[in-house]
Amino acid sequence: MAPVKRRVFKTKNEMAVELAKYTADLSFKFCKERGIFTVVLSGGDLISWLWKLLEAPHIDSIEWSKWHIFWVDERVCAWDNVDSNYKLAYDGFLSKVPIPAENIYAIDNGLGAEGNAELAAERYEECLKQKVNQNIIRTYKSSGFPQFDLQLLGMGPDGHMASLFPGHDQINEKVKWVTSITDSPKPPPKRITFTLPVINCASYNVMAVCDKQQADSVAAALTHTKDLPAGRLTADVEVVWFLDQAAASKLPHGWCSIL
Numbered sequence: 001m002a003p004v005k006r007r008v009f010k011t012k013n014e015m016a017v018e019l020a021k022y023t024a025d026l027s028f029k030f031c032k033e034r035g036i037f038t039v040v041l042s043g044g045d046l047i048s049w050l051w052k053l054l055e056a057p058h059i060d061s062i063e064w065s066k067w068h069i070f071w072v073d074e075r076v077c078a079w080d081n082v083d084s085n086y087k088l089a090y091d092g093f094l095s096k097v098p099i100p101a102e103n104i105y106a107i108d109n110g111l112g113a114e115g116n117a118e119l120a121a122e123r124y125e126e127c128l129k130q131k132v133n134q135n136i137i138r139t140y141k142s143s144g145f146p147q148f149d150l151q152l153l154g155m156g157p158d159g160h161m162a163s164l165f166p167g168h169d170q171i172n173e174k175v176k177w178v179t180s181i182t183d184s185p186k187p188p189p190k191r192i193t194f195t196l197p198v199i200n201c202a203s204y205n206v207m208a209v210c211d212k213q214q215a216d217s218v219a220a221a222l223t224h225t226k227d228l229p230a231g232r233l234t235a236d237v238e239v240v241w242f243l244d245q246a247a248a249s250k251l252p253h254g255w256c257s258i259l
């Protein structure tokens, strides 16, 4: 089982600085080893914490042309909809770095606009399979699940990660790579999401969480006092929780020292 590490920072800015370093180091490692770096983004606050990658030294040293971008979950809507995780990432990050457009794998825009969640999930799974066949995505040992190099995840105050929500059946999916939900408790209701086996096959998983309103769920997920989707996060190599002081404030004493 991969170690679950916790890093706690005084402020979000300090967290963003270290998150950028962590990402840049892994980019260097995978670009050197395989000439490709597969990165999975989430929506929510995460994108706003990637700003440090847009500055020196990272903006100039990262081999952006080798990055391939996927989404751990997406809202079923068109790309230009305010709810779209693609739009969020594009406006806040992707439009500011020279990743080739053909290396960015968003949900099918037409199916998103139509609101066809089931088909959008199937199509996204087909897209992942195609990238496996093209040797862009690796597969995990003998299981055949896709293995991404780095996933950058977030958690909602209810303990959801990606679009896997507490008490919803999607968390139990064992076969599909991508599934759909049409009654998400957090709007919008229609979404697609990687399944737990796919999320947990990633080499490196980062869970970045800030603010006091997340503190109870951070503590419950990490101490396993409640069965929350985020509490089931693991990885092949390591999981690192990047937390600000407020989000870590309900963890048991001695669990985290502030960096």
Ligand SMILES: O=C1O[C@H](COP(=O)(O)O)[C@@H](O)[C@H](O)[C@H]1O
Pocket (backbone or CB within 6 Å): 042, 043, 044, 045, 046, 073, 074, 075, 085, 153, 154, 155, 156, 157, 160, 161, 162, 163, 186
């Ligand atoms: O709806 C979503 O929520 C989670 C958590 O978002 P946050 O705003 O609490 O950081 C996010 O990771 C996911 O991608 C998104 O679709």
